[in-house]
Amino acid sequence: MENVTALLNRTYNYTSTDTDTIRIVHTFSLVAYAVSFLLGTTGNGLVIWIAGLKMKKTVSVVLFLNLAIANFILLSFLPLRITSFALNFHWPFGNFLCKLNSSIVFVNMFVSVFLLTVISIDRCVCVVFPVWTQKHRTSAMASMVAIILWICAVLFSVSYFIMRRTSGSEGYVSCVTNFHKTDYDTYVLRYRVTVILRFMCGFFIPFTVIAVCGSVIILRLRRNRFTVLTKPFKVxxxxxxxxxxxWLPFHVISFLKMSYISGEGNTLKSVEIGFPIASSLAYLSSCINPLLYVFIGQDFKATFTTPIQINLENAFSEDIVRCDYMSKSVTTLVSNCTPHYPAKGRIDSFDTEILEG
Structure with a gap:
């Protein structure tokens, strides 16, 4: 059976794809990384500054603020990856930063999808149980939930810190993930478990929950003749x-790499081309959110004439639905997840290194 050293040499030496294709893919990735860093650090930095210091701490603001913090941390480490990429994957930054840089990627992935799941659950609960949310839904609770999500994300990502390491001589050092030093079968088994666990806990299960919450919200709103407010829901x-x-391409390529390492398919060419592109898309996800907060649900001209803080307040608004109550033509606003009815008054009441996986 093939040993681990031979496996790493076979996996990290790209021979199945022509040089021109690899060069084009790498150039695309470098450009995408540079754009992600410039736009992402600026945009998420503004969101952190405005949401953290100038906006009232509602549940939505707390959750989106933590999402911006996760994205900002990830993008702050991006120059290390850009440098390594430009040096043909030579890693000059040492073993600790090799471990930390890779771990940050997956901490961001897990905490982002966990936050998006909680945001979806929060909106679902607001629509289904408005009275309960008025009494129990607080920014302090949201902060506590965010802390728990960060802890869970770190725990899910700690294996990458343990297994990530530098390999090679001083002339050329790679930052690689070694799931076992000597035994091939153990290496393959651990890689399989990592890919499947990462996909299930960091993608499939969260988006299943999100889909269920979305379905419940739609059914509830239709049954009660609600219409969704544009800005918050569209964001x-x-x-x-x-x-x-x-992130879907990253998980798909991870399964293709798992198939290749396990000897179940000749997917190396797809992996060689796919991983740099998937990595780039993952970083672009972290830089695009601030743009969505500003531009979604907003007239293009008004976007540039409205202060950023107002745009963010509209994006993070907790005014959720409008209700045509009892078939009357009077429209009332649901604010802070609490319905208001004219005749009855107030009811109390969400590894990206090439071939890294």
């Missing part, structure tokens, strides 16, 4: 779609 949907299509 949430746009962020969810962005995350879904940004």
């Amino acid at each position: 949430i949907i746009a962020v969810l779609i962005s995350f879904f299509f940004s």
Whole structure:
């Protein structure tokens, strides 16, 4: 059976794809990384500054603020990856940063999808149980939930810190994931478990929950003749779609690499081309969110004439639905997840290194 060293040499030496194709893919990735860093650090930095210091701490603001923090941390480490990429994957930054840089990627992935799931659950609960949410839904609870999600994301990602390491001589050092030093079968088994667990907990299960919450919200609103307010719901949907299509290619390529390493298919060419592109899309997901907060549900001209803080307040608004109550023509606004009815008064009441996996 093939040993681990031979496996790594076979996996990290790209011979099945022509040089011109690899060069084009790498150039695309470098450009995408640069754009992600410039736009993402600026955009998420503004969101952190405005939402963290200038906006009232509602549940939505707390959750979206944590999402911006996760994206900002990820993009802050991007220059390390850009440098390595430009040096043909030579890693000059040492073993600790090799471990930390890779771990940050997956901490971001897990905490982002966990936050998006909680945002979806929160909106679902607001629509289904408005009285309960008025009494129990607080920014303090949202902060506590966010802390728990960060802890869970770190726990899910700690294996990458343990297994990630530098390999090679001083002239050329790679930052690779070694699931076992000597035994091939153990290496393959651990890689299989990692890919499947990452897909199930970091993608499939969260988006299943999100889909269920969305279905419940739609059915509830239709049954009660609600119409969705444009800005907050469109922002949430746009962020969810962005995350879904940004990370789906990464998981698909991870399964293709798993098949290749296990000797079940000749997918090396797809992996060689796919991983740099999938990596780029994952980083673009972190930089695009601030743009969605500003542009979604907004007239293009008004976007540039409205202060950023107002745009963010509209994006994170907790005014959720409008209700035509009892078939009357009077429209009332649901604010802070609490319905208001004219005749009855107030009811109390969401590894990306090439071939890294």
